[in-house]
Amino acid sequence: MSWSDKGQRIRVLLLKTDWYLCFGLVFLACVLIGLSAAAFKLNAVLNDADALPIEAVAINGERNYTADQEIQVALQDLMQRSFFSADVNQVQQALEALPWVYQASVRREWPAKLKVYLIEQVPVAHWNGDAWLNTYGEVFDAPVKEGIPNLPSLTGPEAQGKSVLTTYQQLGELLTINGFSLKSLSLSARHAWHAELNNGIRLELGREDSMTRIQRFIHVYPKLAAQDKKVGVVDLRYDTGLAVDWDDAQTESR
CATH class of the missing domain: 3.10.20.310 (membrane protein fhac)
Structure with a gap:
């Protein structure tokens, strides 16, 4: 075979190779276009609220x-x-x-x-007048609804909701088992505790030993109740003893 024949054969092979390559590229492009069109159509259908509504x-x-x-x-x-x-x-x-x-x-x-x-939310107390505390001591805002039970009123610094609720539960349990009911509890900016019972008696508990002071009140209350006077405020901010402010007179019991 001459060199010219060999060159002609090589050119034929190259032409066939180019044709196969072009055909393959065109086919691949068609496949990609088809897949893109199908994906676009599918996306349109999936996002069509009329075709696939939430019923x-x-x-x-x-x-x-x-x-x-x-x-x-x-x-x-x-x-x-x-x-x-x-x-x-x-x-x-x-x-x-x-x-x-x-x-x-x-x-x-x-x-x-x-x-x-x-x-x-499960409300367990009013918080600072217009908010609520849930069972985790978290503050939340919500309108008043029918069916909400009578809840205690708790007040204190904004970040102290959980602490106030915990103290209320501890003091309330001690008071309840001794025949009292805790209506409200307040923590001042200076971290002093003030409580009010359902019978209207207000308790000044101070900054520390609130459980011990509540126990002292429970112990002495029968003597206060025996008096022919209505107890107003009981000041328990003493190491021993207490002070009583009567509704109609003031006297001290030490």
Whole structure:
């Protein structure tokens, strides 16, 4: 075979190689375009609220203070999205922004439902007049609702809610087992404790040894009750003894 024949054969092979390469590239481009178009179409369908709407929201959990209408308003905009495009984290945040909701968990349930589990705040005390304390001693703001039980009134520095609640529970337990009921407890800016019982008696407990001072009051109260006078304030800020302020007269018992 001459060199010219060999050169011609090489050119033919190169042309065939180029043709296969071009065909392969065109085929790959078609596949990529097709996949992109399919992905675009799928994305459009998944985000189409008319094609895949959220048909229902199932709310579970005990609710005493959060109405269905409040939940509907909170989720109104989010419900305009499709089942797949709805962000469950945003739904959770919208629900937890409701004043009486403590915690919310949200998950999708095929084919068109969101399942929500709500945990409400459990108020255990009024805090500084217009707020509440929950069972963990956390402060929260919420409107007054029907069905809230008669709760004690606690006051103190903003960051001391948990401390005040703990002290209230300790003192309240001691008083309750001795026939008294603690109506309110206050911690001043100087960290002095002031208490009021349901019978109207006010107790000045000072900064320390509040449990010991409450026990002293319980021990001496039968003697105070035997008097033909109404007890107003009992000052227990003494190492021993106490001072009594009667409603109709003032005297001291030491």
